Structure formats: structure tokens, C-alpha cells
Amino acid sequence: MIRRFGEPPRNDKKYKLRPGAYAVLTRGDQMLITFQAAPDFEFQLPGGGIDPGESPLMALHREVYEETGWTIAQPVRLGAFRRFVFMPEYDLWAEKLCTIYAAHPASRLGPPTEPGHTAVWMSAPKAISVLANTGDQHFASSVLP
Template identity: 50%
Template sequence: MIKRYGERVDPAMHYTPRPGAYVILQRGRDLLLTVQDGDRLEHPEIQLPGGGIDAGEQILPALHREVMEETGWRMDKPRRIGVYKRFVFMPDYDMWAEKICTIYWSRPTLCLGSPLEGNHTAVWVPINDAPALLSNDGDAAFVASLL
């Protein structure tokens, strides 16, 4: 059974399945996270880099693409460490989603510049501080499991 985080599930609501891949990028005792600040967000969110897998896209290429878009970094070969589900409203898509979040661990290898997505900022955070800073409980639980 996959652990669930996020909003309570409303049996009367339709949730669109949204698979995604996310990564814990560790360099020493620091993690590379992304801060997303968009027009449709109430406040900035600190997140693991990653995101949705587009139709026809494979999971690892999607993860590498998302990391580049959100951080400007390349990473080593990611290692899958688990999966969880979140039932959330996605304002950018104006829909309720059942996010199936596959979590990886890797090391950042090369910074090629600023994030490609203008509403993201890459930040280094001490690993011990990251669980309390992350905006969703699923990401926080996976990072906490490394401590």
C-alpha cells in the first residue's frame, strides 16, 4: 500500500491521476531544493525538485528535465527510494489531482545556470532543516528518513 499525504479524499470528487518524479539532491550535509513562487500560489513553496511526467515521457528523462528547469543543475544517476500519493488542488492546471510521487535520491553534479522556469529559485538548505521547511508532508517524510 502506498502512503498518502495531503488533503482528505472526497469520494464525490474526481481526481485526475498525475504521476511525477522528485529527487532529494544531496551534497554533503546540504540539499538542493527549489522555491516556487507563482501568481496562483498563496505563498512561496519550498519543494524537492521534480514534477509531472508528460504523456509519452519516460520517468527518468522527465526527472532530469524537471531538475534542470527548476534548479539549473544536472545530477548523477538517480536511485529510486520510494513512492507516495497526494490528493491536492493544482492551481496551475485548475484541477484536483491524485499525484503519484516517485522519490529518488541523487547528487547534483554541474550547475549550468539559473533555473529555466522563471517562478523557481534553487536554494541550498542544511539537510537537518529541510523537513521543517518543505511545503508538503510527503517530501518532508522522505527527507526525514535520511536523517
């Protein structure tokens, strides 16, 4: 069974399964996260939805680059969790199946290419404390010594 974080599903809503891949990126005592300005101001692990025909690892590399401008190396699967949320940018009630990887930031190619995202380095404990959802916080905490 895959652990759920956040609110339980609502009985009055139909949820569409939305698988995604997300990365915990550390270098020394620093963590690279993304700040998303819309639809809500929030800090997140970089990552996102897996497109049709795309593998989770392909999506992970693409999404991290789009949201941070960084390439990654040596992704290792940490686990997965579910969240039941409304995604206003898609007008969609989603069951997000989030697969989390630990990876190394390899090189910065430029700024994020996805509008509304800013790459942010901060101390790992601070980054974990500002992440917007408890599932991200749980898996980000699991990489700390």
C-alpha cells in the same frame, strides 16, 4: 499499497491521476530544494509531472534542471506516495503519484529555466523543515544518516 500523505480525497471531486518524479539532492550536509513563487510561496523537492511518452527518469532529469539549473547523477528510487490536491495552475483536482529519488547534484548549468522557481541550498535539517508537504519531508528525512 502506496502510502498517502496530506488530505484524504474528497468525495465531491473527481481526481485526475498525475504521476511525477522528484529528487532529494544532497551534497555533504546541504540539500538543494526549489522555492516556487506561484501559485503559492513554498519550498519543494525539485521535480514535477511526467509528460506523455516520457519515462520517470527522463522527467526527473528534465524537471530538476528546469527548477534548479542543475544536472543530476546516480538517481536511486526511494519510494512513492500519493497526494490528493487542487492544482490551481492547471485548474485541476489531481491524485499526484509522486515517485521520489535520491540523486547527486552533478553540475550547475545556469539558473532555473522554469519561471517562478529559485534553487536554494540549505542545511538538510532546515530544508526538511521548510518543505511544503509531509510526503516530501518523509522521503527527504530518509536520506539523513
